[in-house]
Amino acid sequence: MVSTRPSTTDAATERPVPAPIRAAVVVALLFLFLVGVGLLESGINALGSDVQEELFSSVSNPMAGLFVGILATVLAQSSSVTTSTIVGLVGAGLLGIDDAVPMIMGANIGTTVTNTLASLGHLRRPAEFRLAFAAATVHDAFNLLAVSILLPIELLTGVLSSAARFLTELLLGGSGAEFDSPFKAAVKVPVGWVEELWGDVVGLQGTLLGVMLVVTGLAAIFLALTFVTRNMRQLIAARVERSINAMLGKGGGAPAILLGIIITVAVQSSSITTSIMIPLSAAGVVSLANAYPVTLGANVGTTISALLASLATDRPEALTVALVHTLFNLAGILLFYPVPALRRLPIRIAEWLAEMAARRRSMVIGYVIVTFLVIPAIGVILLR
Amino acid sequence: MVFSFFRGGDEGLEHVQHEIVSMVGRCQHSFDLAMSCLVTDGDIEPIGEEVRATDWAINGIEESVRRELVVHSAVHGGADVGAVLASLLMVKKLERVGDQAKNIFDLAAEGVRFSEADDYDRFLDFRSRVSQLFTDTADALAEPDAADLAGLDRRAEELMGTFDDLVNALIHDDGPARYAVPRAMLFRYLKRICANLISVATTAATGIDRTGDVDLDE
Numbered sequence: 001m002v003s004t005r006p007s008t009t010d011a012a013t014e015r016p017v018p019a020p021i022r023a024a025v026v027v028a029l030l031f032l033f034l035v036g037v038g039l040l041e042s043g044i045n046a047l048g049s050d051v052q053e054e055l056f057s058s059v060s061n062p063m064a065g066l067f068v069g070i071l072a073t074v075l076a077q078s079s080s081v082t083t084s085t086i087v088g089l090v091g092a093g094l095l096g097i098d099d100a101v102p103m104i105m106g107a108n109i110g111t112t113v114t115n116t117l118a119s120l121g122h123l124r125r126p127a128e129f130r131l132a133f134a135a136a137t138v139h140d141a142f143n144l145l146a147v148s149i150l151l152p153i154e155l156l157t158g159v160l161s162s163a164a165r166f167l168t169e170l171l172l173g174g175s176g177a178e179f180d181s182p183f184k185a186a187v188k189v190p191v192g193w194v195e196e197l198w199g200d201v202v203g204l205q206g207t208l209l210g211v212m213l214v215v216t217g218l219a220a221i222f223l224a225l226t227f228v229t230r231n232m233r234q235l236i237a238a239r240v241e242r243s244i245n246a247m248l249g250k251g252g253g254a255p256a257i258l259l260g261i262i263i264t265v266a267v268q269s270s271s272i273t274t275s276i277m278i279p280l281s282a283a284g285v286v287s288l289a290n291a292y293p294v295t296l297g298a299n300v301g302t303t304i305s306a307l308l309a310s311l312a313t314d315r316p317e318a319l320t321v322a323l324v325h326t327l328f329n330l331a332g333i334l335l336f337y338p339v340p341a342l343r344r345l346p347i348r349i350a351e352w353l354a355e356m357a358a359r360r361r362s363m364v365i366g367y368v369i370v371t372f373l374v375i376p377a378i379g380v381i382l383l384r
Numbered sequence: 385m386v387f388s389f390f391r392g393g394d395e396g397l398e399h400v401q402h403e404i405v406s407m408v409g410r411c412q413h414s415f416d417l418a419m420s421c422l423v424t425d426g427d428i429e430p431i432g433e434e435v436r437a438t439d440w441a442i443n444g445i446e447e448s449v450r451r452e453l454v455v456h457s458a459v460h461g462g463a464d465v466g467a468v469l470a471s472l473l474m475v476k477k478l479e480r481v482g483d484q485a486k487n488i489f490d491l492a493a494e495g496v497r498f499s500e501a502d503d504y505d506r507f508l509d510f511r512s513r514v515s516q517l518f519t520d521t522a523d524a525l526a527e528p529d530a531a532d533l534a535g536l537d538r539r540a541e542e543l544m545g546t547f548d549d550l551v552n553a554l555i556h557d558d559g560p561a562r563y564a565v566p567r568a569m570l571f572r573y574l575k576r577i578c579a580n581l582i583s584v585a586t587t588a589a590t591g592i593d594r595t596g597d598v599d600l601d602e
Contacts, residue, residue: 241396241459245452279458285451 022231029224036220037312038187040088043213062102067379069106074372079111080305087306090321091313100321105147112139113372114271118278126358128282134354135281135291141346146332164323168316183311229269236266252290260297270302299329396456407478412518414438414485419511421492435489442482446475470587477580484573496566524585540582547575
């Protein structure tokens with residue numbers, strides 16, 4: 001039957017990569033990702049204390065940290081890149097847990113821009129666009145509400161970081177200043193090669209060497225995550241399709257949250273999971289109430305990147321920050337999902353925004369620019 | 385739904401293919417039942433319930449296949465757009481076949497019977513030949529073969545020509561309306577069923593670029 005066979009032209013131009021090879025490539029890319037985090041840590045250490053102080057003094061203000069997190073994620077179009085970088089900075093001892101937590105929360109807000117941009121593809125068809133925009137902005141609404149409640153609580157009580165410290169001690173079996181990560185040992189060798197390349201072969205030293213190591217590390221993190229996502233998307237596309245079809249027959253709820261977690265952990269990108277929901281919502285195949293829990297699951301699933309990044313460092317604080325990311329998203333779900341009245345709050349906000357956007361579609365671009373670029377940029381400038 | 389992520393099973397378009405073949409089977413079931421009502425003297429009410437339930441099920445499959453195709457496009461992007469459009473076309477055609485089988489039953493429900501008619505054998509023959517087209521279409525979907533498709537196409541065209549001739553003859557018939565009208569309507573439905581089935585088989589074999597009512601070369 002025609003439907004299951006690619007056309008001759010397709011087959012000629014795009015030969016499918018066997019699954020075991022793709023899986024091996026993903027493992028190699030994950031190693032590259034850890035090497036990237038290691039290079040970042042090494043580069044930061046090579047920068048020297050003056051430059052370090054100059055670079056990161058601005059984020060000691062929690063609101064500035066939050067806005068930096070938003071801006072960095074919007075620009076990188078990936079919260080995984082941002083949170084892994086933050087974990088790397090904590091691993092290098094440059095950022096404290098208290099400074100990193102608002103940045104992590106900012107990354108959570110920043111990542112929602114991707115599916116909001118995806119919803120713009122339906123801009124010309126108002127009925128579809130209203131549904132697509134609501135499905136996209138329910139993620140914005142949830143993250144903004146969660147941050148507006150949990151950030152002040154964290155700043156006042158430190159409840160999330162305390163819980164994360166407790167879990168770190170539980171996982172690492174002690175409260176020492178350093179722990180021996182087996183991954184760190186494996187990563188040290190290639191990190192050493194890159195250090196030799198920039199230092200001994202090219203002849204860089206001091207701050208310049210540090211900058212090049214940071215740039216190489218960031219490039220490795222970005223490339224690794226991009227290609228992990230691309231390969232995993234191909235590897236598990238059939239499973240994603242099958243499980244979404246099963247969800248359509250059974251509705252949302254906790255299983256949909258779990259599904260969002262599983263898909264996102266597998267593809268290492270919450271944007272992929274949430275962006276799949278956009279055309280489904282626009283076509284009326286998935287209701288907003290059922291897309292919402294998948295989005296919440298994606299928020300939790302994306303924290304796997306920071307947890308993985310923490311494996312490449314020796315400092316327990318890096319794992320603590322990664323765990324804060326997970327706990328923050330779990331706490332957000334506990335706040336806004338079990339109680340029906342609170343569960344409807346992000347949905348109502350998203351529906352209201354979508355109604356406004358469908359009526360005045362020109363304001364959509366303004367919403368994206370102001371929420372994700374102008375406000376964070378002004379915040380960073382004023383609060384640094 | 386969470387476990388379905390880890391379980392094996394049909395991949396997207398394979399499952400759609402199975403659903404389309406199952407739709408052909410249900411359409412055939414509905415058609416056979418509806419035609420048998422026209423050539424029987426018995427109580428058709430229980431059969432009517434079965435015809436309506438089958439039509440309901442056909443419509444349900446069409447909706448679920450459409451949803452699955454939207455999900456497939458959302459997950460895989462535009463790589464399979466030709467196959468997705470072809471599948472959409474096939475389920476739409478089969479949904480119409482289901483409706484046409486129900487329309488045939490509606491004739492019986494209105495009291496039309498050919499059990500005592502002079503041309504009774506002709507109706508049995510048409511029932512058998514059109515029913516065979518369903519079987520051949522299902523085979524063509526499962527195991528596409530150019531020679532089989534050509535044979536199917538030839539038989540369908542032959543039947544459609546016969547139905548056209550019969551309808552044209554009835555238009556000029558001087559007999560009573562109660563003789564001509566039910567026959568004309570039935571032959572019209574049968575012709576549309578044949579046309580839809582051959583369209584489904586052709587779409588399955590060659591994709592949407594070779595099907596459709598408009599020939600761009602003309």
